[in-house]
Amino acid sequence: MLGRVIGVYDSGFGGLTVLRALRARLPEHDFVYLGDSGRAPYGGRDADTILDFSEQCVERLFEEGCALVVVACHTVSCVALRHLQQRYAPEKDSPRRILGVTIPAAEEAVSKSAGHIAVLGTARTIASRTFDAEIAKLGPHRVTSRAAPLLAPIVEEGWEDSEVARLAIAKYVEGLETADTLLLACTHYPLLERTFCEVVPAHVRVLDPGPAVAIALEGWLARHPGYVARGRGALRVLCTGEPETFRQHGERMLGAPLPAVQHVALIDGRLAHRERVEIPTGQVVRPSTPPPR
Amino acid sequence: MLGRVIGVYDSGFGGLTVLRALRARLPEHDFVYLGDSGRAPYGGRDADTILDFSEQCVERLFEEGCALVVVACHTVSCVALRHLQQRYAPEKDSPRRILGVTIPAAEEAVSKSAGHIAVLGTARTIASRTFDAEIAKLGPHRVTSRAAPLLAPIVEEGWEDSEVARLAIAKYVEGLETADTLLLACTHYPLLERTFCEVVPAHVRVLDPGPAVAIALEGWLARHPGYVARGRGALRVLCTGEPETFRQHGERMLGAPLPAVQHVALIDGRLAHRERVEIPTGQVVRPSTPPPR
Numbered sequence: 001m002l003g004r005v006i007g008v009y010d011s012g013f014g015g016l017t018v019l020r021a022l023r024a025r026l027p028e029h030d031f032v033y034l035g036d037s038g039r040a041p042y043g044g045r046d047a048d049t050i051l052d053f054s055e056q057c058v059e060r061l062f063e064e065g066c067a068l069v070v071v072a073c074h075t076v077s078c079v080a081l082r083h084l085q086q087r088y089a090p091e092k093d094s095p096r097r098i099l100g101v102t103i104p105a106a107e108e109a110v111s112k113s114a115g116h117i118a119v120l121g122t123a124r125t126i127a128s129r130t131f132d133a134e135i136a137k138l139g140p141h142r143v144t145s146r147a148a149p150l151l152a153p154i155v156e157e158g159w160e161d162s163e164v165a166r167l168a169i170a171k172y173v174e175g176l177e178t179a180d181t182l183l184l185a186c187t188h189y190p191l192l193e194r195t196f197c198e199v200v201p202a203h204v205r206v207l208d209p210g211p212a213v214a215i216a217l218e219g220w221l222a223r224h225p226g227y228v229a230r231g232r233g234a235l236r237v238l239c240t241g242e243p244e245t246f247r248q249h250g251e252r253m254l255g256a257p258l259p260a261v262q263h264v265a266l267i268d269g270r271l272a273h274r275e276r277v278e279i280p281t282g283q284v285v286r287p288s289t290p291p292p293r
Numbered sequence: 294m295l296g297r298v299i300g301v302y303d304s305g306f307g308g309l310t311v312l313r314a315l316r317a318r319l320p321e322h323d324f325v326y327l328g329d330s331g332r333a334p335y336g337g338r339d340a341d342t343i344l345d346f347s348e349q350c351v352e353r354l355f356e357e358g359c360a361l362v363v364v365a366c367h368t369v370s371c372v373a374l375r376h377l378q379q380r381y382a383p384e385k386d387s388p389r390r391i392l393g394v395t396i397p398a399a400e401e402a403v404s405k406s407a408g409h410i411a412v413l414g415t416a417r418t419i420a421s422r423t424f425d426a427e428i429a430k431l432g433p434h435r436v437t438s439r440a441a442p443l444l445a446p447i448v449e450e451g452w453e454d455s456e457v458a459r460l461a462i463a464k465y466v467e468g469l470e471t472a473d474t475l476l477l478a479c480t481h482y483p484l485l486e487r488t489f490c491e492v493v494p495a496h497v498r499v500l501d502p503g504p505a506v507a508i509a510l511e512g513w514l515a516r517h518p519g520y521v522a523r524g525r526g527a528l529r530v531l532c533t534g535e536p537e538t539f540r541q542h543g544e545r546m547l548g549a550p551l552p553a554v555q556h557v558a559l560i561d562g563r564l565a566h567r568e569r570v571e572i573p574t575g576q577v578v579r580p581s582t583p584p585p586r
Binding site: 046052154269 | 331332338342345446447455456457461464534535559
């Protein structure tokens with residue numbers, strides 16, 4: 001067996017909504033989740049930066065004993081998945097494999113839509129036009145994509161069920177009334193699903209792609225025996241940001257208590273091991289050598 | 294003369310609201326502005342990361358010929374200013390000097406307040422408790438600090454004059470009615486000043502600290518002749534993110550057209566020179582050497 005645990009990589013804690021769907025579908029598998037929360041959000045970053053960050057995170061998950069990594073972040077999946085696959089899994093039988101969320105999400109939207117799909121995501125996801133391209137491969141559907149950069153911060157603030165959320169969603173879906181399917185292409189948005197359903201017209205199906213990603217993964221595992229050993233539903237969680245903040249947000253995303261969150265330090269812009277760093281209050285004075293003159 | 298231009302450093306484009314006040318007060322000075330937009334927002338980052346980023350940015354401004362750098366970002370000023378000053382300007386007559394926005398803002402709030410100051414800022418600014426500490430040095434004022442993480446994204450979305458902005462502000466100022474002064478301790482918030490004034494009770498003074506920072510800088514320059522040569526009001530703008538996005542947001546912050554924005558690349562997590570990188574659409578495949586097995 002090449003791997004003993006399935007890796008799930010996300011730019012922060014949003015991917016825990018995907019992990020929630022994966023664990024519900026595959027309760028006998030062990031997972032290790034890496035959230036790059038110290039550098040989140042990725043949404044406004046340039047492509048080169050996203051490639052660098054995603055290489056580091058995927059390599060860390062390989063180190064953790066993963067032969068299979070699921071990129072749960074829509075931004076990374078839209079921008080960097082092909083690069084990651086060519087770099088780490090160039091052959092059909094490469095000992096490591098990397099899967100994303102874009103294609104399962106696109107397939108699910110196409111299977112549900114009568115002809116017009118609306119896609120909401122981060123600025124970077126939408127600018128990549130990856131959903132337009134992937135949906136175009138599957139059928140003649142019309143696609144209307146729109147960046148909704150305020151929605152993830154609203155979820156992070158815990159304001160999903162607020163008038164602020166309802167008004168923001170109403171602004172973002174303005175003019176999308178002819179769509180019959182609204183794809184939530186950001187891992188934060190499933191927490192807004194109920195609010196979306198309140199705001200959009202009744203004929204619009206609001207689609208959280210998480211369950212479709214889980215079904216696709218189940219099918220992949222069945223077709224690729226030997227990549228991942230079954231386990232006992234264990235979960236480890238790593239993050240590059242502040243673990244306690246991560247835990248607080250993460251439990252809402254996962255819909256369940258999180259195990260102790262392990263901190264992965266960022267040193268000179270790269271992931272590294274080290275002990276958890278306490279966040280000091282007040283101004284920070286760090287011992288340092290004199291700078292070059 | 295030690296420097297020919299004043300450096301202004303911010304985590305992104307928000308600091309252009311401070312630059313706007315500086316240029317209005319000091320029209321005969323030249324400025325170079327560096328926005329670390331490729332790694333913004335800093336608000337959720339840990340202190341070590343903010344120290345690293347701010348060292349890199351301040352060093353870049355020294356390279357640009359600055360003997361004086363103004364840290365326009367409240368988060369950096371609250372977390373890292375003392376570190377930067379000890380590292381780069383340990384003596385009263387150090388050839389380089391670094392000023393922040395926290396103390397001028399605190400002084401202005403204390404001079405205006407009858408006794409109760411409310412402070413709104415990023416999560417990191419508020420968690421640092423630097424405003425509490427600085428205001429306590431100046432008087433017996435009561436301070437109520439609150440993180441308002443949704444307000445900067447609202448400004449970036451261009452929704453300052455929207456019901457979303459009004460409702461979000463109303464939620465953030467809930468329970469702050471006994472304050473007489475509300476300090477806008479994030480460089481994005483001045484664009485919300487009018488909306489704040491609509492929402493908060495009439496007895497609350499909404500305080501954009503930008504003009505006070507400019508007056509403090511003017512006084513510092515008068516007390517420290519020899520640090521900055523007068524110029525002709527020229528402006529150069531550098532950013533680490535995507536220049537066109539920066540320009541679009543930046544012009545709203547500055548309230549004036551921006552000159553061509555120069556891109557400063559981030560390579561392996563550090564600032565470097567290089568040509569502007571075009572953001573490709575679709576998935577990105579970058580030529581790469583095979584990874585270590």
